[in-house]
Amino acid sequence: MKILNPIILSFILLLLMACKQKQQDENFNPATAKRIVSVSKQITEMLFALGKGKDIVACDLTSSYPDSAKLLPKVGYHRLLSTEGIVSMRPDVVVYSPNIGPATVIPQLQQVGIRCKEFFESNTLDSAQLLLTALANYFGVKGVADSLNKQLQQQMQTVYAAQKQCTDTPKVMVIQFGQANNVFFVMSGRNGPADAMIRLAVGKPAVYQAKGASQLSAEAIATANPDVVIVTDFGFDKLGGVEGVKKLPGVALTNAAKNNRIYRFNEHDIVYFGPRSAENILLLMKLLHPNIHATLP
Template structure:
């Protein structure tokens, strides 16, 4: 049986404290030794593990785990929304890192019932991302690398916050899907990155983290800039579709900006790259007034 304290009554002093971490469900997980066989259950978590200096300890990941390049070579154990439980068990992991919001709760419960150590990583703020890297580093025994990566991320975010603290606001529509048309509210990391750059999310008050939106609502709101990803890291077709709405300020000023979706939609250190690019785009929009 793989060692885990999940549900155990064993005292914490029985384990090395450096291999303990409290996850984002406020559950404490301790390992008897640094994790050597890790499975990441979302593409974002795969990136977090590599950022923590523990990519070499990954034995599998889920579909669409494509960054860094080495992640493409990892065996797959299904998708983030449906795992291959037999494949996971056969790999004998000593740490599973889960995404509570996207992973099926029933399957996570099954993995825990099998005695597998499950750690939940669900960062929803910039500091949470840095903390996630640090905590994964504790469990994997790569704390030095993880702490360095976390510090770099925090410093980069702080620099952007200082630089754009007094920047004139730009009203932004953030498009995360095209059919149906979807956007995010103020709680989403994309919206927080928008605010970091001095942008104002025109749908910040929506009740759901991500939601469908009517085309008419976007036209009525008349954003100064539209920022979108696409069906790939270089596909800006979604933006091209807005060109026919020449009454929009964003179209009139050519403020239709592309940001590779994985740099904004995954809670990883690459969010700093996405935020920097977004800030540049919003500076361009200000210059076009």
């Protein structure tokens, strides 16, 4: 009896597995998925907004909105995901954005037959609406996304009207505590969602010249001299409030510290865009411009 070469045998097995996976994917209807694992905080919030929160069985550590997401089992930080943790949740599908890690996690999940669906990265108000629609199309709830996007567009008219009440453009710095590396770093000035929200709130991102996110530079923060410092919730609470923030390198030398314009802001309200963005931008605008008067419809 002729014995097949191990390499050829392995190839045949992989081919059979690929065919089986393809057949499973063709038969899969995402609208019926009852065990979803989401490893993107932005996607997690959007799934809840689309009415799919009841079908999420686990998420990553950064998925913190709504409060129901905090109660879900966690499968690791989104850049340090646990393959074993995800597998143990027996998901129908894992949904994710391109910025997850490690790079091996998705191939490992696919190798054991777990269906994974990547959605594009969204860093602007417009692309967030496209992402919401893409998620809704995939899970069969397009009408819900259409309604949410229409509501957001209507609410943004209130934001645009409020912008006209602003009389100055303060320099703003956003400081975040990175839970993965256990360090504070400046999130703003990177041309990301936080900068876009600052501009929509009629502020301007303070120019921070230090490179990298490994640690804060006292000299760079003092040189940037922001009028307002925003600290995301976890870091603000860790420091014990405004006086603790002033002890961070260089912060005490800024106009923000001298004028007590240091504020706490929920991380999930400023690091990505979503259905609540008009509300979040208006909240930020009222911190930057306390005299404006605006209420969402």
